[in-house]
Amino acid sequence: MKQKVFSQERRKDQWRLISKPDGDIADVMALPGAVVEAQIAGRYQVASAVTPGTVIIQGVRRKGILAGVDAAIDREAASEHDVDVACQPRGVRPAETVNLEEMMLKASDEFVSVPTDAEDLACILYTSGTTGRPKGVGLTVKNFLGEQQSSEQALKVTPKDKIIGVLPFFHVLGLSNILLTGLVSGASIVLVPQYSPANLLRNIMESRPTLMIAIPTMFVHLLMLLERKRLHLPDSIRLCVSGAAPLPIETIEAFERCSGCRLIEGYGLTETVAACCLNPPDGLCKAGSIGVPLPGFEMKVVDADGGKLAPGEVGEIAVRGAGVTAGYYNLPQDTAEAFRNGWFLTGDIGYQDQDGYFFVTDRKKEIIIKGGLNISPREVEEVLLRHPAVKGAAVVGRKKGEREEVVAFVTTRREVMAKEIVSHCRQSLSSFKVPDAICFMETLPMSVAGKVLKKELMSGYKDERKIERKDDGLGPAD
Known part of the structure; x- marks a missing residue:
């Protein structure tokens, strides 16, 4: 340390x-x-x-x-x-x-580099903990170097590039794919100190960047603002990249149509120092796909025993490469469970098509089992989001007696009845996948990376960070 x-x-x-x-x-x-x-x-x-x-x-x-x-x-x-x-x-x-x-x-104006070894621990970053307790990911100098080499080949960032720096640098995406990418390539970074849709749009219009790497919620906010103001983004932007959470296909198409910019999806984890998979910036971009592995990374889809599955078969996505962590800090059991024969098990369920493109269908821990049948929350969420009144959606499983029911938490653009949303779902989903309950919320609990914190929607959830204080007669805590 x-x-x-x-x-x-x-x-x-x-x-x-x-x-x-x-x-x-x-x-x-x-x-x-x-x-x-x-x-x-x-x-x-x-x-x-x-x-x-x-x-x-x-x-x-x-x-x-x-x-x-x-x-x-x-x-x-x-x-x-x-x-x-x-x-x-x-x-x-x-x-x-x-x-x-x-x-x-x-600080001194003189820069003095510190000698390091490739296996030296560079930092410990914590996972977002969307479904469980956050884990400390030990990332080495080798991991960061591997990631930078992969990103450099994929994004082709040069000193002429200007990157919008709207993501926090304490998050792996902002740290690795914005700050360090800019430093390594010599590109400029336009810092956006306080995020708001209006502030981000103003910075983009004034600075005319060439590259924007952001999270889905930011692209959604920008889309709404551009539609309202009837604006296009500057033609200086050669590429927009979305990561950290899934982005609906309809949103990607609407953003490209409205902004005039190309938007591609990538995939990565804290354990891979951000991006390990990306739709080719200059090649075929498949709707709904996270793309192909970046140079220096290998990916495959495996079954419960770790065996490689054929294209089209659904299983757990596994990855290995120079950018992959060696394990979790002070959690040897979690580390052992996360690796199999040198491959890191991401916990994401998906498949690979015949062209080598990967698709994520769900998180392994989020799969709902109802009457012995598996239900993908993401599938249900995508149907919910197609309803014109639904702004945001998160689907979880909830125990009811001996069975598990499907519960949908939604935020809306206007007043809408639960039965209308259920009826909408029945048109696209098998009957056992239709939500058993619709819960309306003003906002969904989100992480800084734009991921819905589903653990907070589970029944019996308790925020362990809240102050615990015994009644000792000393009055309120400071």
Whole structure:
């Protein structure tokens, strides 16, 4: 782990001790005033003193630390010294962050490269956790180099390119396929600091980029804005690439027609340092397909025993290559289950056609089994989205007695009755696939990558990041 530095004096009394419920925690940033004992891997700056190994911070009431995977909280000591133990609730700004402008002002203008080995750990990125708990993916220098070589050959990015940087760089797609692609190729990156459809469109029109890599929701928002304003995107854009989540075929066709730009879909995971498969920018683009493997990657579709399936047969997509992670951080069992004979099992269900193009039909963990029959949530979602009143849709399975029922969560453009949506589904789906229940929502829970967090739609879901506090008579937490 790298040295962790924190600064900023204000609002220290608002810091809490943050941990997972079982006490395992990660990336320690400590504040004088907490009492914990932690075995820390690497070196951390604690109270202006760099301290390796075991750290004991003595202290003051009502304060705490922010922590993560390499330390263990002494909960008895924390309780004895009145230190809060909590999980971080969504939407709350972390207690102090490092200001980028301050870092840039204090940094030297001289660049000094750090020697690295190909197998050195470059970073740990966490999966989005759409169906389960996020996992830390260990990515090496070799993984990033492999991905950059693959992307460079596929996208043919040059110093003359100008890339729209609207995706966050803490997400693998923004980090790898925008920031690092720009740095490696010498291309310009137009940073869009705060995303909104209007802000993105303004930046595009003013900067006239050549390449746009974004997520489906952004393309949907742009399409709506372009239709309303009756605009085309600048002819400087040679290619738009969508990734991180599926994009309906109808949306791709409407976007290309309205914007005047070519839009292709790609496929990748945090475990593959973003893109590992892409529709050829200059070749045949098949509607609904994620394309063909990028140079340096191999992909196949396998059965439950790991055997390769013939074209057209549906199974789990597996991938291998220089860009594929060696495993999950501190999760040996999950790592072992994710690999088979050197191939990474993506958890995505799909097939390969006779031309070598891959198609994703669903997530393995999301398949609904009703009366012994498998139901693809994605198939049902695509039918729902064809209804003119449905804006967004997410389908999950829900236990009802001994059987599982199909539940559709939808957002709408206008008022519509549930029976109308069910009737619409009956026209395109087998009877056992038709939703048993329609739940109307104002918004669907989304990750920063534009993926629907389906685990939050499951019955009995509990957000483990919410603060857990016993009634100890000390009043509200800071």
